[in-house]
Amino acid sequence: MLGTGTTGCAGWSDVYGGESYNLSGRNASSGPIAGFESIFTPKLHALMKQAGGEALPIGLHNAFQLLLAPDTKTVSWLTGIAYYGQPDPVSGYAILGSNLHFDLLQSRFSFGTFQPYGELGLAAHFGSHAFGNDGLVTTLGLQMMYIYNYLAPAGEPNSTSFATVKFGIGWDLH
DSSP states (O other), X not given: OOOOOSSSEXXXXXXXXXXXXXXXXXXXXXXXXXXXXXXXXXXXXXXXXXXXXXXXXXXXXXXXXXXXXXXXXXXXEEEEEEEEOOOSSEEEEEEEEEEEEEEEETTEEEEEEEEEEEEEEEEEEOSOOTBTTBEXXXXXXXXXXXXXXXXXXXXXXXXXXXXXXXXXXXXXXX
C-alpha cells in the first residue's frame, strides 16, 4: 500500500525503453520505444483516502513516449488512471487511459486523439531504505495501445494496435 505520510505525493517516475510490436502485421511499423512516465497520487486528497486514513492505491499516470520504427515515427502523450501499490520490494500496477499522438507514416504527417491504452506491470524497489521508503525503482510493463491515424497515407489502414514490452528505471517516492 501507499505510504501514510501527511504531505506531498506518493508514486514513482521512470525513464523506459523497450520494443513495440504492430499487431496488424505491418512489421515496418514495429520498433524501439523510449519514454518518461510518472504515477502519483496526492497523499492528503480526501477522495483518495481509505477509512483508516491511508491513501488509496489510485493515481494519475502521465507519459511521453517515442516510437522509432522504420515506417512509423510516433510521439505520444499518454494520460490515465493507475491502480498501484508501493513497491516494497515488489508490487503490481494497472493503467487505463487515452493518448494524443503525432506521427510520420511513410514520411507523411498524421495525428490522433483519445485512443485507448492499457498497461499491466511490476515495479520493484531496490537498495536500502536510507531515504525512508524512497529509492531506486525498476519497472517491467506490457502496454497495449490502439491508434487511429486521421491522415493515414492512401492505401494504408487508418487504425492499428500495438503491444509494447518496456523496462524502466526511476525513483520511488512515498
